[in-house]
Structures are given as C-alpha cells and as structure tokens.
Amino acid sequence: MRLLVKWREDEERVDWLLESLPADMPAGERARVQALLVGTVRHLGRIDGHLDALMTRPPRPTVWAGLAVAGFELLEGGADEGLKARVCHHLVEQVKRLATAKEAGFANAVVRKLAAALAADVEPAADAPMADWARWGSHPDWLVQRWKMKFNQDAAVAFLRWNQSAAPVLVRWRGEAAAKAELPEWLTPIEGAPDFFSAEPGHWPELAAWIERGEMQVQDAATRHAVDLLQVQPGETVLDLCAAPGGKSLAIADRLGGSGQVVAMDLPGRRMPRLQRNLEAAPSGVKATVVAGNVMQGAARVLTAKNLPTTYAAVLLDVPCSNTGVMRHRVDVKWRLQPDSFRRHAIQQLDMLLAAAERVAPGGRLVYSTCSVDPEENEQVVAAFVRRSHGAFKLEESVMSLPWETGHDGAGAFRLRRV
Template sequence: MTESAQGAGPARLEAWNVLERVRHGAGVSEALSEAGKRSLSPADRALMTQIVHGVLRNQRYLDAWLEPFLRGELDPSVRDILRMALFQIGFLDRVPTYAVVNAAVEQTKTVAPRATGMVNAILRRAPSQKPKNVSLGVEFSHPDWIVRRWQARYGLERTRHMLWVDNQVPPLTLRVNLGRIARETVLAQLQAQGVRAEASRYLPEAIRVSGPLWLEDLPAFQEGNVTVQDESAMLVTWALDPKPHERIVDLTAGLGGKTGHILEKTQGEAEVTAVDLAQNRLSLLRENIMRLGYAHHVSIVGQDSRIFSLEHPKQFGRVLLDAPCSNLGVLRRRSDARWRKQEKDLGGLATTQKALLDAAVRLLKPGGVLVYSTCSVEPEETTDVVRKVLESHSTVHIEPVQDFLPASAFQDFTQEGFLTLLPGDLGMDGFFIARLRADVREAE
C-alpha cells in the first residue's frame, strides 16, 4: 500500500472498494461481508459500514451537491471518493472537515492522480454550498417513481416520513430461542458487554439493540441461541403457527432465517423442508441451521419451488412462501436496492410471485395453512397477488392473520385479514403477510 493510500485511512479505503464492487453489480451485504474479513479494527469496520450505507442511502442528494462544481464527465471512481467525503462532511461529525478533505485528496492521488487538484478544489468549496429547494426525491435520495407512487397512496406527510425512515440506520434486532435460553439472560449478557438493548414490546423472543454490537463476542450467539432478524420478519413464523410433528416446507428459503425460526418454534420436532434454487444461498442456509443446532432436523432441497410442488402435491400441513420481491419495504437495510429497481420491474416480479404462490397452494394438504409474505408493500406484489391466485383455487380462503400475532398493537395494521406494516411502523421494517387455509375437503 502506498503512503498516500495509507493517508486515506483503512475505513475509507475499504469503503471505496465496497462501493466499487456494488457499482459493478455486487450486493452491498455481500461486498461488506467480504470486506469485513480483512484485518480492520472494530472501529474501522463500523466506520466503513457507516460510510458505505450512508453514501448509498444519500447518493442522489450527494450527486446534486456535487453537480454545480463539475465540468464534463466524472470518473466513477473519483465520484465515489467525492460522495464519501461529502457524506462524512454533511452527515457525520466524528472527523473534522479538513481531515476528510485531506483523506479524500490522498486517496485520489492513488486512484486517479490527475483528478487530485479537482477533488481538492471541490471539497474546499462544496461544504458551504449544500443543495437548496430540491424535490423530495433529491432531498431523501429516492427515485422519483417511488416518491410518486407513495405520495399517491399515502399523501405527502406520510410519504416524507417513509422516505426519512429509509435513510436511517436500521436497528439491530435479535431473535432469542426461548426454548433454550431466557430473553432476560441474553439481555444480561448484552449489558455485561456494555451494549444498550431492550426487550421488544411486541414479540416475546425479540431484543432491540441500540448500541454497537460485535455478535461473535456474545455467548448466546456463539451457542446458537440468538439470530439477527427484524421483528416484522419474525411475524411471518407467528402467522404460520407451526406445530410439532407436522410436515412443513419453507419455499424460496434464502439464508434460512424463517426456517430457523420454525425449528425454534417447534424445538426441532417438526418435519421441516427448506427449498431454494440458488446453491450459494443453500450453502449459507446450511451454515446458519448448523449454528442453531438443528442440522439434523431439516431437509434442504436445491430446486425451483415450482418444480418441487409438482413432485410433492398435497403433502404439507404448513407452507411458507416468503416470496422474492422488490424489497421496497426494507430500503433502510438494503441501501442499494432503490437504485437497482425500476417501476416496470414490479410486473415481472408479480408474475413470478403468482406462479410461486400457485405452487405453494399445490403443496397444501386439505386443511393445511399457507403463509405468503413479502418485504414489499406494493399492491402488485401483495394483495393483488393473493386475490389473483385465490380466483383459481376456490377451496382456499383467507384467514385473519391478526388472530395469530403476539400483540394487540398489530390490529391497527390489519385490513381484510392481511397485515401491512409500512416502513417505520412500530419501529419495524415494511412487510406484508397473508395467511391462507385450504378447506378440509380436497384442496385444488
């Protein structure tokens, strides 16, 4: 590493590397995870993560801030350096402005030496000339199509709040395996490490962490008794209400967060199958289930859920489909998602979701329960999908999901039997959950 590169600081250097990977198509979580394997101090790792998410969440605003000072095309690598610097100057206060400018200049000497003078000049002038009188989309760094959709449905003030929520650092929420350890014991472990945390008011297994936490140092995590999961995602398993000795399938299971919750709810006494097509996700799912101590209690299938349903019709008493979606309910966590989606994508996603839900219905035994969920609250991906699929299955009906949720507070967010949490409701991620049941007579 050159002397100039070292002057930029390890957190900024790794943040720049992560942003470059994201720019070339990597997911932000994947890129951050890879960077986290390098020898960074906890403080540098935290700053790197803060800079990356901060730049992505505020990207449009940062570009509007830069625009008056640019002449012609800007090298994307240099733009990332400028975005990082302006984010630190405009949104953080831990490093003085002069130090941020100096670090950006030193980094530019390594990345694009010819641009060093330009970067220095821009960062000397820009701090006193922030954007003014900008649109909601620029102010909160969202694509105009999202702002337009939400404002038409929810009005100006609610939309402004949702946009603001998307740009906040999301809380870390832990799910405790209550069959093995008391929530109070985990809270005591966190307190012993000096971590600020409190019990959730809405779910008995959830803990909200408000301070920095290095999970690997937490005994409950080392022992497989704690998992990171937002409260709204935990509600999916509550809606499913899994029971011991049932045959249960988790379709498009991803990394196994909900599979693990099902196993915890049944203490490994249900016959659980997790299905996903992507081999890389299945590998991580196996690791996660092994850490929880349930490796011998689940069958993992690498297959398209639609094909799986053709081979196993009417064989499961509980079916969970947390469908692939636009992620528009969790933009505060997936800070790159807002820039990867376009409004026209919703139609294609809805087509896939309908096919997957139709496959999920095919798996249901008579009298069986199916839960359909998404981390999007867009009608095309939620209520429209459920209603369209039910038109083809007369022996499957909606059950009021609120009857299975752990707190009365959720009553205020249910309509026509569906749960819809908008981003920030009850401090949670945006989520949609529907619970369906096949009639006791033969399901179609």
C-alpha cells in the same frame, strides 16, 4: 472507493460487495468500510445532485467515488469544522494514491465547495413538493410520488425519513426465558414483538458470543408475522420455500417444541451455505433438511428423491419482491427499482404462489409473505390467487407491517387455508 466503483460500474449489490472483503480484515476496519459504503449509497442522490451542479463534466469513476464518500463523511460529521478539514485532506491523499496528483487537486477544489453546499442544504417543509423530498432524501422522484399516491404525503415523508436513518442490529432471543430477564440495557426490546431487541452499536463481540451459543439470531422483528401466521404445531413437518438465508426457517424450528422437521428449499447458489449454517442451530430433536430445488419446476421430484413428503400441513412461501419494506437495510434497492418492477414481481409472485399451493395437503395452511409494503405485491397477488384457486383456498388472516408505524422493517403476511 473501489467498492463504490464496482457497485456503480458493475451493478453489484452492496451486500455482495461487503461479503467480498478479505476474511482477515480487522473488525474495526471492516465495520468502517461497511459504514462508509452503506452510508454513501443511502445518501447518494443528495450528494450526486450537488456534485453535478459543481462540475462541468464527470470525473473518472475513482475520483467520483472519492468525492461521493467524502460527501457522506461531511453529512455524517455535521458542522464539525475540524472534521471537514480532515475529510478534504484524506480525500486528496486517496485520490493521489488511486488516481493522479492533478485529479487530487481537482477533487480538493470540488470537495470544499461540496462541503459548503451540503452545510446549506436544509430539510424541506413537511408540505413541500415531493420532488423536493426526493432530492433531499436521496430517493427516485417517481418512487416517492408513488408512495404519496398509495398512502399520503405524511406517510411518504415518514417512510423516506425512516429509510434514511441508520439501521441498528436487531436480534431474536432464542435462549431460556429466565435468562432473558438478565439481558443488558444496551439491548432495547422492540415494542409489540416479544423476544426481539435492538442492539446499540459497539457490542458485536457480545452478540457474536450469544449467536455462537445459539441463544440469539440476527433477525428483524417483521419476520415474526409470517411465522406467527403459519401456526406451527409441535411435531409437524413444515416446508419453507424460498428459505435462504434461513432466519424464518430457524424460527419455525424453534416453534416445533423439540420435535418435528423443517424442510428448507431454495435455489442452489451463494445463499445456500448460509441457510445450511443457520439451520445447524436448530433445537435438539428437530430435524432440519436443506433441499436445493425450484418451487416452480420439479419440486415434487426433488422432494421425492430426498424421501420427503410432497405435500405438507404447513407451507411458507417468502417470495422475491421489490424489498420496499427493507430499504433501510438494503440501501441500493431504491436505485435498482424501475416503475414496472412491481408489475413484473407480481406476475412472478402469483406464479410461485400457484406452484406452492400444490405442496399444501388438504386442510393445510399456506402462508404467503413479502418484505414489500406495496399492495401490488401483497393484497393484489393474494386476491388474484384466491380467484385462480376457484374455491380451493380461502384467506384466513393477514398482517401488513409499515415501518413508519411499527418501528421495524416492512412486510406483508397472509395465511391461506386449503378448503
């Protein structure tokens, strides 16, 4: 409840809030807090819609948060009458503790009506108006209308359903090929994505042990497209711009065949320590260098100060974007986006791509990647860049991953060659 209030009142990101949990919190309790917070934010549009209809005026933020979390627990529990009674009782006790007894009585009356409203709420028909799907699927109406226009109604509905499903832990196998054949059945291979697996819940201790030994990395299968298109060659020195938190940087290091170097650059900040930790797992013989710098300003100076090259045969630019391809993981993205977000992102992305091009050696490869499914941030940015390069770069190959088709996160990746 406290985290949900901070998310709404202070506009803090869900992943940052979860990172703020006490380090000594028991693993089971931490997992439940994460499940409740993520689940509530994922379904908040639907829950809030019913709450607004049941209350004449909004309660204090703490009481609202309790009602919202209880709403998710009711959705999660389905038709279990016993669970409904337990959720109502627990909500009353928590509101008494965090607010007042009078507000607890109010919450008790509202949550019982909320339980009935949620139980009667059924999925719209496939051809129902998109506004109905947006309400039921807890997405802003303008966003699902946009997807209907960009794709079609069936795709928009499939995408919305995808975003509302719980995201499993996906991992990339880094260990020996022979050992991969002995992996347990609760690791399901991702179709079309060699070395990537979906892990069933309840096996984090085993996964953590593999990660600690350097045999696995938590990573979505969509990230492979950018690394594949980069065509890393053993012994190369590769520049990864906007590298944090480092999943793609480590994948590049794994492709270097035991020799070469990864130079991972990103802005200084809270994600840099994680980038450093991820690259500590780079294979023996591969040098991994973390650089705090800005691709848009002074990158060459920073690289020179570190005795590093200023141009590279292979450069990866994974730009900040709308994150529409990863909404199943980043559940608060849909509530942060605004209709003009895509235009603003595209302007910044083109500027970053033009700056990254200066780091590409003659004949070198530049891969532009996003975790967006929207053309404004993918094909249109790349087309604008090619025009602005006046023949200096050509588009060689591209991949678009659409979650409702691939079964994993969405992404765009484009390989450009300096002529």
